[in-house]
Amino acid sequence: MSITILGVNHKTAPVALREKIAFTNEIIDKALYSLFQHPLIEGCVILSTCNRTEIYISYEQETDHLKLKRSVERWLGQFHNVDMTRYQEAIYWHQGQRAVEHLMSVASGMDSMVLGEPQILGQVKQAYGFAQNNHCLSPNLKKLFQTIFHVAKIVRTETNIGANTVSVAYAACLVARSLFVDSNQLNVMLVGAGETIELISRYLKPHNFNHVIVANRTREKALKLASTMDAEIISLPDIANRLKDVDIVISSTASPLPIIGKGMVERTLQARNYRQMLFIDIAVPRDVEEEIKQLENVHLYTVDDLQKMVESNLEQRAIAAKEAQYIIQEQAEQFIDWLKTRHAINYVKQYRNNAENIKRELEIKALNAIKQGANIDDVLAKFSRKLTNKLIHAPTQTLLHAATHECGNCFKVLSKGLGLKDQ
Known part of the structure; x- marks a missing residue:
């Protein structure tokens, strides 16, 4: 048996193509059933995310790989009603050890848009689950994915590929966590209700802050965000009066002028008996006047400060990626060796069966001769x-x-x- 992969991803194909050949959860069962009927295919798994669509296939060693390649491309085009001949440059095919290494890299977050991101492993496991539920796994493909999950765990535990944040939103949350230990005693104000603030709110939610306030220009836009965090909603003009009630302010609006000034923070500190405050300003132009850094017990981080953290962590992840690559290459070689051994065992069994058949045939002739008096x-x-x-x-x-x-x-x-x- 051999392994092959057909795929496109964010490196080879624009989103316009990726969305055309994506497999949603609603159609994945139908797709797997259809693909598994292919006479050349022993097993198949389909992985489809916003950044990639990949088809993993196991097939007989003697199969014409070029014929299989053309056939699967044709199936993909017919299933999605897309002329795949127009997108040949976007499609990649990996076979044998290269295919195994690629899948290991994908599951380990090595081939992701954000190096080392952990979500992809869950998506690979889900794809495996769909194939398993639809009885589309050959024994060797099942063994491959079990190996993949084991390798991804090794990469996570033995390297720093996922140890450091590489998003500004998550960096903001780490800064907040580093300055304040007991989050359930803290109050947070989120200024704005756009994508960045929404992403930050997801990272903040598990920390169970005492109280969250969402300040936004329009109440309607803040409602969805506030409902996910059981937060209070206020308007932007109310910030001046409510600033004294919060310990952490994270701001990201499209305001052309600062919303929070030095004077406002000075009055707030006095009302708080100068307990420390953290301001994280991710807006460009800035929402918070830079001069507040001159005030005692005030910590201000801008988007540039957070970006430096991200860039430093990206460098560390790049180093970890090299370590991970050695692990992946070694593990892929071991799996291919196992696959070759398994393939050879089938020949050994066939050889032994042939010998046993020869012996049995001659035994029958010999016994018949003895019965006849020879x-x-x-x-x-x-x-x-x-x-x-x-x-x-x-x-x-x-x-x-x-x-x-x-x-x-x-x-x-x-x-x-x-x-x-x-x-």
């Missing part, structure tokens, strides 16, 4: 001679073929395998 010694001698000749016939012919065709390495391997000494 001399037992003569029958056994004839049985031994014929058994020997039949068992050594194929190896002898192969040795002669290797010798006459000057295949020195083949001859040596065969000789050694047959227990022969060099002459």
